[in-house]
Amino acid sequence: MVDVAHFSIPYFQYLNEQGQPVVALPDFVKDNQTLFSLYRLMTLLRVFDARAIALQRTGMLGTYPSVLGQEAVSVGLGAAMHLDDVLCPAYREGGAQIQRGVTLSDILLYWGGDERGNVFGHPNDFPMAVPIGSQTLHAVGVACAFQYRKQARVAVAVCGDGATSQGDFYEALNLAGVRNLPVVFIVANNQWAISVPRGRQTRCQTLAQKAIAAGFAGWQIDGNDVIAVKEKCAEAIEKARTGGGPTLIEALTYRLGDHTTADDASRYRSKEEVAQAQAKEPLKRLRHYLTERGEWSEEKEQLLLAECAKDVEEAVEAYKQVSPVTTDMMFDFHFATLPADLAEQKHLAAQFPVGDAHA
Template sequence: WCVPIGTQCLHAAGAALAFKIRKEPRVAVCTIGDGGSSKADFNSALNVAGAMNLPLVAVIVNNGWAISVPRTAQTGAKTLAQKGIAAGLECLQVDGNDLIAMRAAMDHALKRARHGHGGMVIEAVTYRLSDHTTADDARRYRSEQEVKDAWEREPLRRMKAYLKSLNAWTDDEEAALKEQCIKYVDAEVNAYLETRAQPIEAMFDYTYADLPADLAAQRNEALDWEKRA
């Protein structure tokens, strides 16, 4: 992922090209949302992956909503997976709420790419159950019933039900796992809270091997400000 929407796909294509040049049996994987798949960066990454037969796997997380824009208004394509066809990539649409199906799709894509058969686009059809961000209120643009129905397809619930049907998971095991996770999270949070505050110059010292002149000047200004504070 990358904050500027879609640029991570170009980064992944560049990494895939490096793997190919170095003859490394590695694959670059990028993920992007349904809205992000409309960006030029995404299509450019697919194009170069197809033209140069790169080991790139692009996973489109189709949430149904790109913030407040529904999938139906986002693109006229019948599927998002088929956006890779023009680039010459293999395309596959998968139930993104089925963890086993997603694992199988990724295994297939990775094996193809590692053996020199080129990249692949996987569309994971799923749903964003929460708000897009803390600044978003999804109740403004989608119905309560739609979200309620989506919870019935939530992947962890489905996996839990499947494992219990095989007698491979119990409520006692789940309770023990949750307790273990709570202790782990608490320990990590406390470790963070106990971390000492970093000096103001730390924001400059770990960014560049050789600090550019303008940032060196800012660093000096920050140190002077700190001394006067």
């Protein structure tokens, strides 16, 4: 018998569900502005989310995946990354993207069926990945490029709990381990892959432990505690930046909404379960903590909500004002230089213009 590994998966939480510190808080928490910024971003995302769903319900947006309840994961991650790192997101990471040059109207454009939503203000970040788990391999490839060029940069992939069953996920972890790549994997475990609960994805007790087989550390964090998300993501990212190799972080959260606007979660999960999860949601606990600290009030809350609503309305307005699509747009970006056959098809399509579904 070869005794190869005994392992335990550390779990990190700073604020409990009531917003009370459970361990000594990280240094950055001393700075009110940092906490306000995190709280503001989560609030903005929540206001945006509700507005996006409303837009979809009125035919102004395509299918949209709600981030309700998961705001802390992407907001905390975004605050932990450097701008010249590269993010390979799935599709609920708006909170990180908006800290990296992506605007709310870019996100609306994307879900509004317009590729121009991916022409955002970050030169290297990947657009959202819809094929589940496929982006984890892009992140290891990006990390290969950083390592080859000896750059102190880190690639970050975000995926969900369902993605951890994909071959691509295991293959990405394996390569990250074997090449000791500067990459961090964030699994936003929101407990549901559409209708399939976490318990039916794997018999593993944690998703984080999948890193152990690839030869590196896996941690669990309270993904609804934005302080834990920012602190531990920053630790993993800086470890990767300084040659310490990859880390897998399983952020435990909960998808409070439907999978997308095309889904009805009441078909497969109980109200009681959702109500229990609701009590653990991320905004409330940070608000409680800030209030306890004497830094927050109902008045500030109302001011913030109004400010976020204004930002969101400006984004909706910008989304509505975007120039109409043209049939040329289907063709112009498939190749650096348009091949002759596509040039002909482009000409043909231009003779049969169609309206913009959401304009």
